[in-house]
Amino acid sequence: MGITKTQIFDRRQNELAQLFKILGHPARIAILQYISKQDACICNDLVEEIGLAQATISQHLKELKSIGLLKGEIEGKSMCYCIDIDNWNALQQNLNSFFNTTKQNCC
Amino acid sequence: MGITKTQIFDRRQNELAQLFKILGHPARIAILQYISKQDACICNDLVEEIGLAQATISQHLKELKSIGLLKGEIEGKSMCYCIDIDNWNALQQNLNSFFNTTKQNCC
DNA sequence: TTTTATTATCGTAATATTGCGATATTATAA
DNA sequence: TTATAATATCGCAATATTACGATAATAAAA
Numbered sequence: 406m407g408i409t410k411t412q413i414f415d416r417r418q419n420e421l422a423q424l425f426k427i428l429g430h431p432a433r434i435a436i437l438q439y440i441s442k443q444d445a446c447i448c449n450d451l452v453e454e455i456g457l458a459q460a461t462i463s464q465h466l467k468e469l470k471s472i473g474l475l476k477g478e479i480e481g482k483s484m485c486y487c488i489d490i491d492n493w494n495a496l497q498q499n500l501n502s503f504f505n506t507t508k509q510n511c512c
Numbered sequence: 513m514g515i516t517k518t519q520i521f522d523r524r525q526n527e528l529a530q531l532f533k534i535l536g537h538p539a540r541i542a543i544l545q546y547i548s549k550q551d552a553c554i555c556n557d558l559v560e561e562i563g564l565a566q567a568t569i570s571q572h573l574k575e576l577k578s579i580g581l582l583k584g585e586i587e588g589k590s591m592c593y594c595i596d597i598d599n600w601n602a603l604q605q606n607l608n609s610f611f612n613t614t615k616q617n618c619c
Numbered sequence: 620t621t622t623t624a625t626t627a628t629c630g631t632a633a634t635a636t637t638g639c640g641a642t643a644t645t646a647t648a649a
Numbered sequence: 650t651t652a653t654a655a656t657a658t659c660g661c662a663a664t665a666t667t668a669c670g671a672t673a674a675t676a677a678a679a
Contacts, residue, residue, distance in 0.1 A: 408634050409667065413563045414538035418545070426536030430637085431521035431529040434610075438525070441614045448656060456520045458639050463657055465637095482646045483655050490615060497611040503541075504604040507548045508595060515664050516637065537667085555626060565669050570627055572667095589625050589676045622679070628672085635666070644657070649650100 421503055424496060427472050432457060433465050437474065440488055447483040472496070528610055531603060534579050539564060540572050544581065547595055554590045579603070 411419055427433065435455055440446045448466065452459045466486060469475045473492035478485045518526055534540065542562055547553045555573065559566045573593060576582045580599035585592045 409537065409539075410564065411538065414542055418538040418541045421541050422536050422538040424536075425532045425541075429529050429531075429533030429536045430516065431518065431525040432516075432637090434525045434528050434532075435521055437614050449654090457517065457637095459656075460640075460658080461638050467657085479646085479656095481655090482648095482653090488615060493611070493615050497608065500607065501604065504600070507544050508597060508600050539667090556624090564667095566626075567628080567670075568668050574627085586626095586676085589623090589678095591626060620679100622677105624677085625675085627674070630671090631669090633667085635664100637662105637664075639661090640659105642657100642659075645655085647652105647654080649652070 421500075424472055424500070427468050427474075430465070432461070433469055436462070436465055436469065437488065440475070440486060446486045447480075448486065449483065528607075531579055531607065534575050534581075537572070539568070540576055543569070543572055543576065544595065547582070547593060552587075553593045554587075555593065556590065 414422075432455060436451060439451060439454055443450075448459070448462060451462050451466075455462060457465075466475060466477070470477065473489055474496065475486050476489045478487075521529075539562060543558060546558060546561055550557075555566070555569060558569050558573075562569060564572075573582060573584070577584065580596055581603065582593050583596045585594075
C-alpha cells in the first residue's frame with residue numbers, strides 16, 4: 406500500500422499522469438521559465454537563480470529530460486540545456502487532446 | 513530536506529505546479545475520463561470501474577474538487593460528481609498560456 | 620425509530636519524492 | 650600530468666503521497 410497501482414490503468418492514463426507529474430513541481434516550472442528567457446543556459450546559473458543545491462537542480466533537469474522537454478548539449482566544460490521545441494509542442498498538443506476529449510458528454 | 517521549498521517560488525509557479533501535480537496520477541486521469549463518458553456519475557460506480565477501494569476513490573475525488581475540476585451534488589443518498597466545465601476550460605487556457613509563453617526565446 | 624446504502628474521514632503502513640552533502644566524472648586550463 | 654571547474658550520481662534523512670480498513674456521517678427506506 407502506498408504504491409501507485411500502475412498496472413490497473415492503461416498505457417495512455419499512465420503516460421498522461423507521468424507528464425503531468427513531472428510538470429507538477431515549482432522548481433521544474435521555474436527551470437523551464439528561466440531557460441526560456443535565456444538564449445542559452447548553463448546549470449550553474451540555475452543554482453544561483455533558483456536557490457536550490459546543485460545536486461537538486463541536476464536531478465530536476467534529469468526529470469525534465471526524461472519526458473523530452475529539455476535537451477542538453479555539452480559545451481566546453483559546462484552543459485547547455487535547451488527546451489526541445491518539437492517535443493514541447495507535441496506535449497502541449499497531447500495535453501490539449503486530453504482536455505478536449507475528456508470534457509465531452511458531461512452533465 | 514524532503515519538503516518542497518514552496519517559499520522560494522512565486523505564486524504563479526506554485527499554482528501551476530499544484531494543478532499539474534493533481535493531474536499527475538493515473539487514477540485521477542481515469543476518474544475524469546470515466547465521468548466524462550457518463551451523463552451523471554456516482555462514486556460507487558467508480559469504485560467498481562477503477563478498482564481501488566472506496567476510501568481511496570473518495571480521496572482522489574476530493575483532490576480533483578480542490579482545484580475546481582469536479583463539482584459534486586448530493587442526489588438522494590448518493591453523490592453526483594460532474595466536471596465543472598467552466599473551470600475545466602479555464603484550467604486548459606491557464607496551462608496553454610504557460611506553454612505558449614514559456615517556449616519563447618529558446619535557443 | 621431502525622435498517623440500509625452511500626460517501627467522507629481517520630489512522631496507519633508502505634512507498635515515493637525532495638533536498639543536500641559527499642564524491643565521482645568529465646573536460647578544459649595550467 | 651596536475652589543477653580547476655562544471656555537472657552527475659550516490660546515499661541518506663525528512664517529508665509527502667498512496668492505499669486501505671475501520672468507522673463516522675448522512676439520507677432514504679422499512
